[in-house]
Amino acid sequence: MRYIKLSSENFETFFNSLKGWGKIYGPVKRGSIYSFQNVERVTELSLDYNRTMLPPKKFFVRPRDTMFRLKDGKWENGAGEENFVLFGLHSCDIHGLKILDKVYLNEPADPYYKVRRDAALIVGMSCMPDEYCFCKSLGTHFAMDGFDLFLHELPDGWLVRIGSVRGHEIAWENEELFEEVTDEDLRHFKEFEERRANAFQKEIPQEGLADMLDLAYNSQVWKNYAEICLACGNCNMVCPTCRCYEVCDNWINAYEAVRERRYDSCFMESHGLVAGGHNFRPTRLDRFRHRYYCKSYFDPSAGFNCVGCGRCDEFCPARIEHVKVLEEVRGSLR
Amino acid sequence: MSENPYQTHDARILEVKDLTPREKLFTLRFLDPEVSERFTFKPGQFVIVDVRGFGEFPVSLCSSPTRKGYIQLCIRKVGRMTRFIHRMKEGEVVGIRGPYGNGFPMEMMEGSNLILVAGGLGMAPLRSVLWYAIDSGKYEHVWLLYGTKAYEDILFRDEIIHLLKHGSSMNCSVKLAYEVESPSCIYLEGGFSDRVCRGVVTDLFRGEEFDVNNTYAFICGPPIMYKFVIKELLDRKLSPGRIYMTLERRMRCGVGKCGHCIVGTSTSIKYVCKDGPVFTYWDALSTRGLI
Numbered sequence: 001m002r003y004i005k006l007s008s009e010n011f012e013t014f015f016n017s018l019k020g021w022g023k024i025y026g027p028v029k030r031g032s033i034y035s036f037q038n039v040e041r042v043t044e045l046s047l048d049y050n051r052t053m054l055p056p057k058k059f060f061v062r063p064r065d066t067m068f069r070l071k072d073g074k075w076e077n078g079a080g081e082e083n084f085v086l087f088g089l090h091s092c093d094i095h096g097l098k099i100l101d102k103v104y105l106n107e108p109a110d111p112y113y114k115v116r117r118d119a120a121l122i123v124g125m126s127c128m129p130d131e132y133c134f135c136k137s138l139g140t141h142f143a144m145d146g147f148d149l150f151l152h153e154l155p156d157g158w159l160v161r162i163g164s165v166r167g168h169e170i171a172w173e174n175e176e177l178f179e180e181v182t183d184e185d186l187r188h189f190k191e192f193e194e195r196r197a198n199a200f201q202k203e204i205p206q207e208g209l210a211d212m213l214d215l216a217y218n219s220q221v222w223k224n225y226a227e228i229c230l231a232c233g234n235c236n237m238v239c240p241t242c243r244c245y246e247v248c249d250n251w252i253n254a255y256e257a258v259r260e261r262r263y264d265s266c267f268m269e270s271h272g273l274v275a276g277g278h279n280f281r282p283t284r285l286d287r288f289r290h291r292y293y294c295k296s297y298f299d300p301s302a303g304f305n306c307v308g309c310g311r312c313d314e315f316c317p318a319r320i321e322h323v324k325v326l327e328e329v330r331g332s333l334r
Numbered sequence: 335m336s337e338n339p340y341q342t343h344d345a346r347i348l349e350v351k352d353l354t355p356r357e358k359l360f361t362l363r364f365l366d367p368e369v370s371e372r373f374t375f376k377p378g379q380f381v382i383v384d385v386r387g388f389g390e391f392p393v394s395l396c397s398s399p400t401r402k403g404y405i406q407l408c409i410r411k412v413g414r415m416t417r418f419i420h421r422m423k424e425g426e427v428v429g430i431r432g433p434y435g436n437g438f439p440m441e442m443m444e445g446s447n448l449i450l451v452a453g454g455l456g457m458a459p460l461r462s463v464l465w466y467a468i469d470s471g472k473y474e475h476v477w478l479l480y481g482t483k484a485y486e487d488i489l490f491r492d493e494i495i496h497l498l499k500h501g502s503s504m505n506c507s508v509k510l511a512y513e514v515e516s517p518s519c520i521y522l523e524g525g526f527s528d529r530v531c532r533g534v535v536t537d538l539f540r541g542e543e544f545d546v547n548n549t550y551a552f553i554c555g556p557p558i559m560y561k562f563v564i565k566e567l568l569d570r571k572l573s574p575g576r577i578y579m580t581l582e583r584r585m586r587c588g589v590g591k592c593g594h595c596i597v598g599t600s601t602s603i604k605y606v607c608k609d610g611p612v613f614t615y616w617d618a619l620s621t622r623g624l625i
Contacts, residue, residue: 067340070387073427077338108339108589210600217599217622244593247586249389257387261586264594271594274584275391275412278557280597280623293599 004171004178005185007157012042014177015087018170021121022083025059027052036086047088050130051311055240056086056093057100060116063237063263067112067247070257077111081119088125092133092309094147095140096240097122102302103243121166124150126192129200132310134323137203140307141196154188204308204323210298212330217289219332225325226285228318233265235291235312241305244271266291292325339589342384342429343369348404350424353489357410357455358420359396362430363403375399376437377462378580378612382588383407383419384429391415392585394611395433396458398465405430408458408489434588435611438463438578443550444472451563452480453535453555457489459580460554468504476506477542481535481555484514485522498526509538535559536566546572553579560625564615574615581611581624597623 006014018024027049028037034049036056054063068075097117104113124147135141143150148167152159159181162168171178216222236242246264251257264271267288272281281287295306306322313321349361364370380394397406411420419428440463448467450460457480467473478497482488488510497508510530512519523530531537535555551572553563560579567577583595583606595606598621604610618624 073386075341075386075429077341103591106590110591111338111340213600214602214622243591245586245591246594247390247592249387251387261592264592266593270584272584274582275416276410277412278582280557280583290596294596294603296600297598297603298600299603 002162002168002171003181004160004162005154005157005181006151006160006178010177011158014174015042017174017177018085018087018121018123021085021170022119024085024087026087039087045088047125049088050127051090051132051309051314053238053311053315055096055238055309055311056089057096057240057243059084059086059120060097060100060113061104061243061245061263065112065245065261066258067261068259070249070259075259081115083119083121085121085123087123088151089122089147090127090309091124091143091150092135092140092307093240094122094124094143095135095307096309098146099241099302099305099307100243101146102299121170122147122149124163126150126152126196128196130310131201132313133200133308134202134204134310135308136197136200137206138304138306138308139206152189153192154185159185159189202310202323204326206304209296209304209326209330212333213293213296213326216329216333219329221325221328221332222289222292223285225320226283226288229267229284229288229320230318231267231284231287232317233267234315234317236265236267237263238311238315239295240307240309240311241295266294292322292329295322296326340431340587342382342390342431344427345405345430347422347424347426347428350422353408353491354487356412356487357408357489359490360407360409360419361397361404362407362428363405364430365427370403373405373433375405375433377440377466378437378459379433379435380459380585380588380611381405381407381430381432381434382585383409384431385415385418385422386429388418389415390429390586392434392588392607394459394462394580396461398462398469400466400469408455408461410455432588434585434607436609438552438580438612440466440470445474445548447475447477447544447549448473449477449479449544449549449551449567451535451551451553451555452478453559454482454487455489456554456556456559458554460552461490461493463552464506468506471505474505474548476504477544478506478508479511479535479538480508481511481533481538481559482513484512485516485518488512495522498522498529509542511535511538534562536562539566539570544570546570546576549576551577553577557582557625564618564625568615574619577615578612579615579618579625581606581613583607583611597621599623 025036026039026045027034029046034052104110147163150161244264245261247261273279344365345362351359384390393407396408452460467476511533585607586592590605590608602621
């Protein structure tokens, strides 16, 4: 990996140079929450954000997404995508995209996802955990790939890691903005990472988790939480790895229809419903457990489906905490 | 954009046949001869039917791959989409994409006995196996044990009655169970008292002997049926690896993206659409919630 330094003075010029790739989307404060929005000027960014409400999946799997247009009885594909820059992604979100890649780019690749993924330039950014973060215990607190450039905060600028050929090209074209990394920078980088590692307040011990959860299938804890849960589906919407979608055809006028897909949530009763009225997950308990098992599935090639971003905890109206549920379920085995 | 896997191919409805008051059999052929040529499938696979402007739904293929040039779908009128397709006539065009799923490993089973256990609409995917086995002639003996509500609900009634009468010449024995008594059933029972009875599908196992080392079982039916049939087969010492079942879930994409058909727990997650819909009983033992 190539490491270079971007000084604070050059940050704005660097930011503006990214517009050469495409529109820039970065974290912006909206009321009390953060959100990835189109930004024109550096001053609009909130770089000290903890987490956005919707993860960057919204750019790749859109909340409402037109797949086809019906014209003269035939489905037509939409146009291609414009290039865009995702600026300031935290490493958990980069890991989230990698998990989505495993699903959507698996053969046959989803063409809508793929074209957007190819169009996106991803600029990561270091962060400090807050009371909801537990990415360190899942190993998703540091991204080794899945980005083009990754900026690590230094007292007088940024240490930049280059993660792709595209990232190299951008650094190459803007060579005058960057300087070599000094020993002092490396010391600051190391100090930052150490400080960050000690700042985590939550963790989930991975050891044997998948097995323990499976064994605790009939645990009373699931039932207790299913009582508290409102089944609103917020956790699905804000999860960087939740990806269920529902497809519907909508008529926009008498002659034209569109086939759209939109986010679906496994907390909705219709999620397991099939024609004829049989429901494979009829109770809230089934649906609650299903989400936790889906997130905690240990894929031997990819690890857990959860990246520890803490969104489901922060945005849960019933204040259910993901880690606490899993800990209690595990504890109930004794 | 390269080839879009969600794009459906035009297929014309060649024939619509009423099987029962609720089910119709649609015979379809792809408009594009190239697509028609390329479309090969295994028994147990399914397609997604696209009624443009109204939506998509998954249906299992009920014709046999040995009968080329057309595909057949048996569709029950149960919801908005199926009500719509039931109104369609011969000559109209729908979209088809697929085939999806793993299908039954028919080659592996050559030379064996096959027991097909069907309940209600579960007959549709097993009809594909039935005709594949009979047409190919590569299987020792085929039993079809078919349970329905009433005489009126027997799908493919002509074929079933034909096989009741003449099945032995094709190495095939058919047995029927019905729940609701009616004159037609009693008439049928009178003719084939050893093979038609009032009861449920598991009653049809009575009196049948099969070589457990050379037999495969296929199950398809309503969700409640599986565990009773499996118990019956396990009691007869059939290995779980020889029990194949095909399952149903809400499927939107057919290719493992939309997430509706995910089943399992933290140690084993399966997508019914791409890892299935055909599973063995071993899979059901290792993946919770499969049946």
